Amino acid sequence: MTQRPDPHRPSPEAEPHTSLLIDRFSTRALAPDQQVLAWRTRVGHVVDVPPSRQQLTQGFGAHIDRYRVGGALFTDSQTGAMVLERSIARVSTDTRRDYAFHLYLEGETGRISGMHRKRSEADSVHGIVAMDLNQPFRVERPACRVLTLFVPQHAIDAGLSDGESIHGRTLPFGAPLACAARDHLAVVAATIRDAQPEEAARALETGAQLLIAAFRQDATLTGAGRAALQAAVLARVRRFVDANLHRPDLSPASVVQTLQLKRATIYRWFEHEGGLGAYIRNQRLREAANELVRFPQLQVMDIAYGLGFNSASDFTRAFRRAFDMSPQDLRTRARSLQRARE
Template identity: 30%
Template sequence: MTNSAPAAAIDRAPLPREPRNIGDITPAPPQVLSTLPYDRSEHFSVWKARISSLSDVGLPDGKSLAEGFEVEYMNCNMAEVVFNSGYFGTQTFKCLPRRLRRPAINHWFLFHMRSGEAWFETGERRIHARPGAIFLISLDDDFRGRIRDYDGQLLILPREAFAAAVGDGLDRLSNILLSGSLIELLCDYLRDLETRVVRMSPDELGVAGRATVEMIATCVRPSLDRLEQTGASLESALSRRARIHIQKHLHELDLTPEHLANQLGISRSKLYRAFEDVGGVTGYIQRQRLHAAHAELASNTDKQVQEIAYRYGFNFASDFARAFRREFGYSPREARNRQRR
């Protein structure tokens, strides 16, 4: 174990269960929590009970309960945040079932790694974190991940503590490896804070907790700004890709949002966001089909209206006629007659 927490200055204590309302606890001096005072076969069940209100944890394949499970870390409640630093054995994480999620456990994990590795997946984001990495995981997201021989800091951040400072900004930064000069400053701050909390009174810990919230919020803002700029650029590129694909496949009956998302390798939610400004992807596909059908009606007088309607995804001529009239203000036959005249 490479835990750099000042364990010699703090009494080692067995693991209690993690309190559910973390942000409501009175600040208290830190203590070292450990699974080691328990029988080896109980190590993991004790740790699982400790963290059960925040995340569902498991052992990696092939790991036996009889082998023991080492966790030893400094825990310090600072009212606004919970500061943990130490060693956490190899384990898996995944979000709690939705029926167990409550506003009272609406938090983020902030990881700052000294050694070990971490892998996390949330939606389309996947990271592989190594020593020196710092990243956030929203416990309200559908996520899964694992850590291997993790030594470092793990802060628990209640959502309400950050609402005024960054709104939902931390959610948008979830599962991204953070970088930049201010992130490096935040890492230095957290390392320094770890050495100082052991000498703080409860009142000082409360003040330091509020300062830590402000420090985190200030240091992640540039990352949030970059993400928004990059997101706008990527969304524009995605919209162009999607529109080109739609135009090429207007005749295919399975041209649906689900099929389009699969073809582009993106989530449906991301696809929907890319078409918000034009009334949605379903409406956009139908409008493009109607305009293509209008052009074909005007240029090809030999084909029946029903044949053209079916070619552009309408099984019934009556459905096609209603949609056509809503779009252009006149019927398909009127469109053909206008062209003939």
């Protein structure tokens, strides 16, 4: 599985807030056939923007203001409709491991896919969506103005019992804490250019804590004791699964039996993952994606069998359903990304 950064490294908050770095980019002055390509280059260090025929022929209006202070990154952008993709190939070959919280001041979150989400969640809301950059996603986004705050993984882990589970989760602005986060960061967007670095850093930290609190409330945990217990048990289960992905007998039953947990409780806590069995399968597929990139000399079937799949064809079907590409396609795209960086 793709590794998170070392939790013992100095946190971004420990970096000195000596300056507030500001830059602005707009496609307005470019020729229409160059606009979406320039935007794609601008944001390509985080996500890909596959251009449509209409965007290439009729143009693509977009601008972004980016603010960086210490370890904090905040953007204010307005764009036409577009598709945003962060593929498993990108996740497996870059080092972005923070969380991106998108607050839609105008427009909606759009159709989000590429991850396993609760069927009851709305496809598009006027509100906030959280994205874990350690997981793939695809967003078909309408024209919008969106504020984005990048929050380090260690801050998410400190504030949420199960940070990975908020990936792709949306919060409408009807939720009180979601409104508070929106109002605060809208003020930040309007005033940050004139703020002192320390003031800007504090404002962004406050925004991050408001967002974490909003999604913690959405997780419906009540009481610090229950939250702490659930966090500890979930972390224990995740560690056990990750350490035993190559064991053929790894299953929900073996996890519950080995860790001596209550079956109904654990299954309920993994509902947002599609169930504990789905979580194990998804983790195996993620590990397979990473091994396909790290070990290009290995045959696909060897990786598949090593991770508990009964046949190469079963593995390929599951991989395509999960990531919308075959294992061979992943290797080809990963090689292209690696060559582009050389």
